[in-house]
Amino acid sequence: MLKPDLTLLVSDLHLTARRPETLAVFLRFLAGPAREAGTLYILGDLFDYWAGDDDLADPFNATVCSALAEVAAAGTQTRFMAGNRDFLVGGQFGVSSRLTFLEDPTVVDLAGTPTLLMHGDTLCTDDADYLAFRAVARTPQWRTDMLAKPLAERRALLDSLRAQSESAKQTKGYDVMDANAEAVAAAFREHGVTRIIHGHTHRQARHDHLVDGRACERWVLGDWHTTGNALSVDASGCRWLTLS
Numbered sequence: 001m002l003k004p005d006l007t008l009l010v011s012d013l014h015l016t017a018r019r020p021e022t023l024a025v026f027l028r029f030l031a032g033p034a035r036e037a038g039t040l041y042i043l044g045d046l047f048d049y050w051a052g053d054d055d056l057a058d059p060f061n062a063t064v065c066s067a068l069a070e071v072a073a074a075g076t077q078t079r080f081m082a083g084n085r086d087f088l089v090g091g092q093f094g095v096s097s098r099l100t101f102l103e104d105p106t107v108v109d110l111a112g113t114p115t116l117l118m119h120g121d122t123l124c125t126d127d128a129d130y131l132a133f134r135a136v137a138r139t140p141q142w143r144t145d146m147l148a149k150p151l152a153e154r155r156a157l158l159d160s161l162r163a164q165s166e167s168a169k170q171t172k173g174y175d176v177m178d179a180n181a182e183a184v185a186a187a188f189r190e191h192g193v194t195r196i197i198h199g200h201t202h203r204q205a206r207h208d209h210l211v212d213g214r215a216c217e218r219w220v221l222g223d224w225h226t227t228g229n230a231l232s233v234d235a236s237g238c239r240w241l242t243l244s
């Protein structure tokens with residue numbers, strides 16, 4: 001039974017054919033709880049990486065997209081914000097999965113509360129190496145050059161970037177990869193909100209912040225492995241769902 005005022009948010013599923021158990025959790029989520037929500041937001045890193053929309057024929061990708069399209073067909077509004085792993089998505093992906101794309105960041109009204117939605121990587125301002133890469137990789141030229149390469153080459157390149165980022169995580173230090181307190185305060189200020197929901201750091205938590213005397217809350221979505229997690233928001237507030 002669809003509840004129009006119920007919103008579910010997820011991020012950082014990092015779906016890949018190498019982890020069929022995570023896909024299974026996601027497919028159960030899409031067949032069940034997701035269909036009760038008026039709106040489902042996916043805040044980035046749905047895929048471990050996305051090599052380009054010509055990879056839609058891949059059976060794994062096709063399974064994900066058609067399961068998403070079925071949720072939209074059943075009446076749930078489905079929205080997608082790209083993360084740092086899947087920012088090469090394009091219009092064909094949107095059409096085949098029936099997802100509406102959102103800019104990062106976007107303010108939406110969730111049960112009466114203006115809420116800033118972000119992937120979260122732009123809050124990690126202590127990670128200078130990553131932000132330097134992001135600045136280059138989000139230019140139209142980088143995208144054009146990347147998508148001009150053969151699919152197999154893109155897959156190999158993105159897989160090696162993924163491996164580099166995994167190994168850099170081992171040496172970067174815990175705090176460097178977390179959201180920076182000043183960047184968080186600036187986001188609350190700039191957008192005039194008292195609630196932010198984001199992912200990216202994989203550190204599922206609710207944080208309370210005091211910004212210029214205003215009580216603010218920040219909900220960080222967790223990543224998915226053998227179980228998943230979603231934030232459920234309605235007029236009564238926010239609560240975590242564990243998905244198995």
Ligand SMILES: [Mn+2]
Pocket residue numbers: 044045083084085119121199200201
């Ligand atoms: Mn991310």
